Amino acid sequence: MSVFDEMGGLGGGGGVRACYQPLARWLAEAPAELLEARSRQAELYFRRMGITFSVYGAADSNERLIPFDVVPRIVSAPEWLALEAGLVQRVAAINLFLKDIYGRQECIRAGIVPADIVLTNPHFRPEMVGRRPPQDVWVHIAGVDLVRTAEDGFYVLEDNVRTPSGMSYMLENREMMMRLFPDLFSEYPVRPVETYTDMLLSALQSSAPSSATRDPCVVVLTPGPYNSAYYEHSFLADKLGVELVEGGDLYVNDGQVFMRTTEGPKKVDVIYRRVDDDFLDPLTFNPESALGVPGLMTAYQAGNVTLANAVGTGVADDKAVYTYMPEIIRFFTGEEPLLHNVPTWRCREPDALKEVLSRLDELVVKEVGGSGGYGMLIGPAATKAEIETFRKKLAADPAAFIAQPTLALSTAPTLCHGGLAGRHVDLRPFVLTGAKGVEVAPGGLTRVALNEGSLVVNSSQGGGTKDTWVLDA
Numbered sequence: 001m002s003v004f005d006e007m008g009g010l011g012g013g014g015g016v017r018a019c020y021q022p023l024a025r026w027l028a029e030a031p032a033e034l035l036e037a038r039s040r041q042a043e044l045y046f047r048r049m050g051i052t053f054s055v056y057g058a059a060d061s062n063e064r065l066i067p068f069d070v071v072p073r074i075v076s077a078p079e080w081l082a083l084e085a086g087l088v089q090r091v092a093a094i095n096l097f098l099k100d101i102y103g104r105q106e107c108i109r110a111g112i113v114p115a116d117i118v119l120t121n122p123h124f125r126p127e128m129v130g131r132r133p134p135q136d137v138w139v140h141i142a143g144v145d146l147v148r149t150a151e152d153g154f155y156v157l158e159d160n161v162r163t164p165s166g167m168s169y170m171l172e173n174r175e176m177m178m179r180l181f182p183d184l185f186s187e188y189p190v191r192p193v194e195t196y197t198d199m200l201l202s203a204l205q206s207s208a209p210s211s212a213t214r215d216p217c218v219v220v221l222t223p224g225p226y227n228s229a230y231y232e233h234s235f236l237a238d239k240l241g242v243e244l245v246e247g248g249d250l251y252v253n254d255g256q257v258f259m260r261t262t263e264g265p266k267k268v269d270v271i272y273r274r275v276d277d278d279f280l281d282p283l284t285f286n287p288e289s290a291l292g293v294p295g296l297m298t299a300y301q302a303g304n305v306t307l308a309n310a311v312g313t314g315v316a317d318d319k320a321v322y323t324y325m326p327e328i329i330r331f332f333t334g335e336e337p338l339l340h341n342v343p344t345w346r347c348r349e350p351d352a353l354k355e356v357l358s359r360l361d362e363l364v365v366k367e368v369g370g371s372g373g374y375g376m377l378i379g380p381a382a383t384k385a386e387i388e389t390f391r392k393k394l395a396a397d398p399a400a401f402i403a404q405p406t407l408a409l410s411t412a413p414t415l416c417h418g419g420l421a422g423r424h425v426d427l428r429p430f431v432l433t434g435a436k437g438v439e440v441a442p443g444g445l446t447r448v449a450l451n452e453g454s455l456v457v458n459s460s461q462g463g464g465t466k467d468t469w470v471l472d473a
Contacts (some may be wrong), residue, residue: 002150004410005422006073019076019471022187027071027413027420035415038070038180045179051172051231066169067464069414072177073425073446074188080442080470083146083154083429086339088438089329091142091431094161094316096332098138102128102312112331113324121321122369123162123314125277127284131301133310134209135435140272140308141200142431143167143445147342148410155342155407157426158322162314163274166445166465167430168232171196171239173467174443189472191442196430197239199441203434204240207306208269216269218242219259221250223275223291233274240272247275252295257305270306277311319402320346320368342407348399356403357394360387363403365394378455380406409455412466414448424449426457427468443468 007020016024046065075083100107101118102125108115118124143164145157174193178185201218208216222233224246237244249260250268258265273280279289284297299305315321323344329337345352347365356363360379367375377390394401411422429444446466447457457463 003408003422004148004150006148006410006412006425017076019074023072023074023184026184026187032419035070035420039068039415041180042068042070042176045176046172049172051169067450068173068176069448069450069464069466070177070180071413071415071420072184072467072469073412073427074469074471075427075443077471077473082338084440086154086337087144087429087431087440089333089335089338090144090156090159090325091139091433092438093325093329093332094142094159095136095138095433097328098310098313098316099132099136100332101315102131107328107331110331112327113321117318117320117324118315121315121318123277123312123318125312127297127301128310128312133207133300134303134306135207137207137306137308137433137435138310139313139316140203140207140310140433141167142433143428144431146339146427146429147407148427149407150410152340154339156322156325156339157342158319159316159325160428161309162317163276163309164428164430165229165232166428167196167200167441168235169465170430170441170443170445170468172235173445173465177467188469190469191472193441193443196441197236199432199439200236201240201242202436203432203439204270204272204306204308206434206436207308209303209306211304212269217259217267218270218272219245219250219268221245221247221271221273221275223279227274229274236272242272247290247292250293250296252293252299255299255302255304257293257296257299268305270308272308277314280307280311318368319366320348320399323402342404345403347394347401347403352403353394353398356401357391360391362406364406365390365401365403368400368402378406381455406455409449412446412448414450414466416450416452421452423452424455424457425466442470 008016107113139161141164143160143166146154147157148154170193204218205216219242220233220237222244234244245259251258257268259268275291278286280292281296282289282292283294300307323346325341326337345356347353347356363379365377409424412425413420414423425446425448427444427446430441432439446468448464448466449455449457450464
């Protein structure tokens with residue numbers, strides 16, 4: 001199976017790609033021990049800063065550092081322009097799709113998406129039917145996972161549009177690289193990512209209710225310090241210059257949301273929420289939730305507060321809906337998709353199920369509602385017992401799974417024990433939508449599978465991250 005090498009192109013045997021040539025020269029001239037020393041410095045800094053995440057249910061540790069690789073991933077200007085156009089198109093279509101399924105449901109009536117995939121989806125919220133969020137924006141922040149293969153370039157692996165994470169690591173990785181390798185930066189016209197928080201704040205403020213003041217009050221709502229991504233919540237609140245709040249810091253009065261402050265109540269216009277739908281409002285969803293705000297949905301449905309992302313966006317996060325994204329893009333934009341899905345079998349379809357069952361040892365099988373690298377089978381790396389267990393799961397509930405070929409993800413030079421080696425990578429760019437339109441932060445989070453031969457890049461499964469350099473020319 002051919003593999004695209006980010007540094008050397010197809011198979012890595014065609015010479016160093018133009019965008020990597022300054023890096024290749026720098027690596028050739030750098031002392032052998034320099035990268036190891038810089039890597040240790042980065043780990044020490046991240047540990048001092050408390051840049052960690054939690055793995056629920058892990059026996060060995062609650063708090064972990066995400067391994068950081070000091071060799072950047074480089075994306076040329078033409079590559080980025082093509083990706084940017086495709087990402088804008090895709091996220092615009094997702095917003096239109098969500099508006100439609102909670103409105104006229106024309107895509108269902110036209111047979112573009114089966115009704116049951118939408119209406120019985122666990123993330124479909126009947127409370128939002130007939131409702132429109134302020135400024136008609138459903139997905140304010142999206143993280144779209146991309147992979148590159150040797151044959152066809154970039155594919156979209158999945159869409160993350162509920163509460164996508166990782167932007168803090170994107171920003172911290174850049175700051176770290178600028179501290180450790182200022183001489184290498186001088187070799188490249190790297191587009192800045194530091195403007196991301198300004199872009200995010202602008203998108204959130206522009207999506208405030210029309211009744212808000214010219215300077216809308218924005219807050220970040222966190223489940224609290226025991227959440228796996230709490231570091232990111234506090235980091236983003238600090239960078240945005242807004243308050244980090246928990247559910248108990250907010251209350252609803254007369255259809256409006258207020259924040260308790262030492263100077264008295266302050267009206268809140270926009271809530272960047274990192275709390276899942278089920279826990280947002282105990283009066284509407286889970287009555288046992290202590291993470292949300294009683295009455296929040298009343299204020300939201302009245303159009304008096306913006307929730308980012310909107311309630312009910314998880315339908316577009318579903319892997320079964322993902323399989324219909326090419327049709328969704330065509331239906332709502334009238335355009336051909338600029339970024340393609342990974343070829344996918346819908347196990348709910350009898351012919352597809354039969355095909356998948358006959359090829360379990362060579363396919364990747366995923367739960368339609370799964371995330372984080374859990375609940376999946378990687379056929380080529382699975383034991384016979386694991387394959388047979390999955391065979392029974394598929395037979396019992398085929399609609400709960402999709403299957404995809406085992407892609408040969410591109411590799412990038414990565415610092416490993418003993419020196420540099422190629423490791424598989426993906427890329428999660430962050431796409432922002434406000435009342436003024438859709439825009440993409442120039443870069444994203446490159447995730448890397450640190451174990452040799454592994455295709456699983458998720459941090460919860462042992463993956464690490466890299467800084468992503470998008471070139472300006």
